[in-house]
Amino acid sequence: MTSAPGSDGPSSPDSNGSVSNKSVSNKSVSNKERMAIPRQTMPTRDADARSHTFDEVNVGLGHDEAVLEATRCLQCTRAWCVDACPVHVDIRLFLDRLADDDLAGAARSLLSDNALPCVTGRVCPQEIQCEGACPRGKRGGPVAIGHLERYVADWAAQHADQVEAGPRVTPSGRRVAIVGSGPGGLTAAGELARRGHAVTIFEAFHTAGGVLGYGIPPFRLPRDVTAREVARLERLGVFVETNAVVGRTYDLDELRGEFDAVFVAVGAGLPVFLDIPGENLKGVYSANEYLTRVNLMGAFRPEADTPVLRGHRVAVVGGGNVAVDAVRTARRLGADEAVVVYRRTRQELPARAEEVDHAQEEGVRFEFLAAPVEVLGDDAGWVTGLRCLRTELGEPDDSGRRRPLPLAGSEFDLPCDVVVVSVGTRANPLLTQSAPDLDLDDRGFIAVDDDGRTSLSGVFAGGDIVRGSATVILAMGDGKRAAAAIHAFLCELDATRG
Secondary structure (H helix, E strand, C coil): CCCCCCCCCCCCECCCCCECCCCCCHHHCCHHHHHHCCCCCCCECCHHHHCCCCCCCECCCCHHHHHHHHHCCCCCCCCHHHHCCCCCCCHHHHHHHHHCCCHHHHHHHHHHHCCCHHHHHHHCCHHHCCHHHCHHHHCCCCCCHHHHHHHHHHHHHHCHHHHCCCCCCCCCCCEEEEECCCHHHHHHHHHHHHCCCEEEEECCCCCCCCHHHHCCCCCCCCHHHHHHHHHHHHHCCCEEECCCCECCCECHHHHHHHCCEEEECCCCCEECCCCCCCCCCECEEEHHHHHHHHHCCCCCCCCCCCCCCCCCEEEEECCCHHHHHHHHHHHHCCCCEEEEECCCCHHHCCCCHHHHHHHHHCCCEEECCEEEEEEEECCCCEEEEEEEEEEEEEEECCCCCEEEEECCCCCEEEECCEEEECCCEECCHHHHCCCCCCCECCCCCECCCCCCECCCCCEEECCHHHHCCCCHHHHHHHHHHHHHHHHHHHHHHHHHHC
């Protein structure tokens, strides 16, 4: 058994859960000893200091902590964690290899299942998926699968020569176009490239990554992390064409004529607003515009060509991850008061618990049980406040959460000079309008079957343009399923023409 440089190898717990210096094989650790190991804590930057910088908040586990945390895995007979993972990473296998200090083996296992492990290790909601299904969560906390995925993936990025070499792929002679370089598109690209197909990604922006670049702030997902994941796919042979707007630069029929199959993963970038008085005042943003300007166009720089207003008091309406990203961004842009306005309580808040905790540590305030009814402004047309009603929770609605009900006579005004609306998105019709034969659902999203097939032969779709709203990992799951279906489709073409 070998150890990473600077490590004394994995440690084993004594009966009190403390760590001894004895280096042992993971196989020799009993379940009783595993149960005594406490969950390792992810170190973070100081809350006050980080609230003024876009540097990544989570620092990452050290080697010894990662190996010890992997040793906590009970290697359950049934892999509950794998069942709960949308891309079905063989979690037991990569954790077992990590616990044995076989980092190269852990990395090869992880990369064979997950096209973007450096990303998912940082932004995937593990607490409601793999970690949420971990039996260890009943006692002492679930295994920190996300933190370990990040650790192994970051190690793999620094040791690509040890993990990326493999048998040469025989070209299939088939070409696949992927529209959109977000998590779904990148995942499909990696899966198809490994099967020997020539893949070209068409990205509307000037850099690849889709929502990973424009939607998620660098304090959660550094830009160089996304860039190196894209670079790894390019080493597999994937070609990325940026500044290519399908629906303008090309249309879907052109791609169908040039390629053997097409996967559409353009996301859902059309913002939804509140439809309340005052939303046209100066100082009101959609979260999509606000985050895109900052994350992709560098609006945090004083010399930026597309700056955003640096409000002293910023109110963000919504309760999802995007809302929390926006309010934490406002703090980093200098807001003295940054408030999330949400119609329900903390219990119903859909944002990740870790991100909410980080936001509160950074000085963000949450105004629960409050529903905006008007954006207030001055005579010059600038935002001065947000008028809200107090709410109470009634019976559950279609989402399964208790419905917020306004309380008569409960109006109050929240002073602010910037309002960011983060209540969802709709399908951008740019691509779909250029393909009138493409079936859509009643919301304008692309209609597909369980494998991502659309009404057009050879055209598949996944992610937000199908779901309306999806996490990174759900979009990746769509990409992985669609890639398998595309491969089967191409094999059928070969059989028919052979």
